[in-house]
Amino acid sequence: MRRLEQKRTIITGAAHGIGRGLALRFAQEGAAVGVFDISAANCAQVVAEIVALGGQAISLEADLTQPAQVNGAVSRFAEHFGPPNILVNNAGVMANGPVHLTSAETFDRVIGVNLRGAFLASAAVLPYMLEARAGSIVQMASVTGMMGAQGMAAYSTAKGGLLALTRAMAIDYAPYGIRVNSVSPGTIDSPMLQAWVAAQSDPHQTRRAFDAVYPIGRIGTIDEVVSVFVFLASDEASFVTGANYVVDGGLSVKADQPQD
Ligand SMILES: NC(=O)c1ccc[n+]([C@@H]2O[C@H](COP(=O)([O-])OP(=O)(O)OC[C@H]3O[C@@H](n4cnc5c(N)ncnc54)[C@H](O)[C@@H]3O)[C@@H](O)[C@H]2O)c1
Incomplete structure (x- = not known):
């Protein structure tokens, strides 16, 4: 028995990187x-x-910062597959x-996609879930939203806001059978990270330095993050709402070692 049978899922940012991994596995x-x-x-x-793997999918091209486009994409999905019962932001x-x-424009852009985009997609999908009195929303946060992360003011703020939004939504929608959770990954070996590492003066040393920060080594x-999303989206997580699942190889619980 597959774990997301009968589920109709919208995944934002699904055309690249971790989102592509989510789309294929879902x-x-x-x-x-x-x-x-x-x-x-x-x-x-x-x-x-997805079609080549025997799965079902449609393209929902839209800009998450534009409310009319977000609503239009969700309507197209509902007409094609029926009411969405899972949303992955x-x-x-x-x-x-x-x-x-950080310029005001950069701050607005980062908040606009990461946080306001999740708000807009949730607002578009929730009427379907409220009607069905069932649904699961899973947000892509980050450890940078939980801890002080150097030189990432706008991004950390957006991800921290997403954690607060998750808690607020979990409380508001629990009585309607709608669960809302978040996942906070540490650094993930994604195409974006690989491109960034490759552009450094010593890519091997840069990559080793990233690995060394993590207690797991x-x-x-991408697969390790996707697995947690599948669990939270599925009915296996039926008593889990308002939770933040940390997927960071122990990074956020590590205390710095005292120097002798
Ligand atoms: N890669 C990591 O190490 C890491 C770690 C923690 C959290 N995350 C989070 O995981 C998510 C995916 O990251 P990734 O590394 O796969 O990034 P990515 O850049 O590979 O993918 C992001 C996708 O979002 C899409 N997107 C951007 N702006 C959009 C908009 N306005 N409307 C619609 N789509 C838009 C892009 O086109 C792209 O396909 C992000 O939320 C990121 O913050 C990543």
Whole structure:
């Protein structure tokens, strides 16, 4: 028995990186998948990959910062597959810099996709879930939203806001059978990270330095994050709401060793 049979799932940012991994695995677990992303070409590619695996998917090309586009994409999904019963708010953009080196435009862009985008997609999907009195929403947060992360002011703020939004939504919608949880990964071996590492002066040393920070001795894989999303989205997590699942190889519980 597949774990997401009969589930109709919208995944934002599903056309690349971790989102692509989520889309492929959710489809393999039996879900019909709406591949929601701003990149039409990448959406089409992921839909084709899912269909080639024998799964069901449609492309939902839309900009998560535009409410009319978000509502339109969710309506298209509902017309095609029926009312969504899972939403994965995965889309995100990164920006580096402390506050005094972050422009207002950059701050707005990062909040706009990571946090406001999750709010807009949730608002578009919730009427269907309220009608069905069932649903599961899983947010892609980050350990940077839980801890002080150097030079990541806008991104950390957005992810911290997402954790607060998760708690607020969990309380508001629990009486209606709708669960809302978040996942906070540490550094994940994604195409974005690989490209960044490759561009450094000593890529091997940069990669070793990343791995060394993690108590488990390495950064995480896309599959390791996706597994936790499958659990939280599925009925196996029927008593889990308002939770934040940390997937960081022990990073956030590590105390610095005293220097002798
Ligand atoms: N890679 C990591 O190490 C890591 C760690 C913790 C959390 N995360 C989070 O995981 C999520 C995915 O990260 P990733 O590394 O796969 O990034 P990625 O850049 O590979 O994928 C992000 C996707 O979001 C889409 N997107 C961006 N803006 C959009 C918009 N306005 N409307 C619709 N789609 C939009 C992009 O087109 C892209 O396909 C992000 O929320 C990120 O913050 C990543």
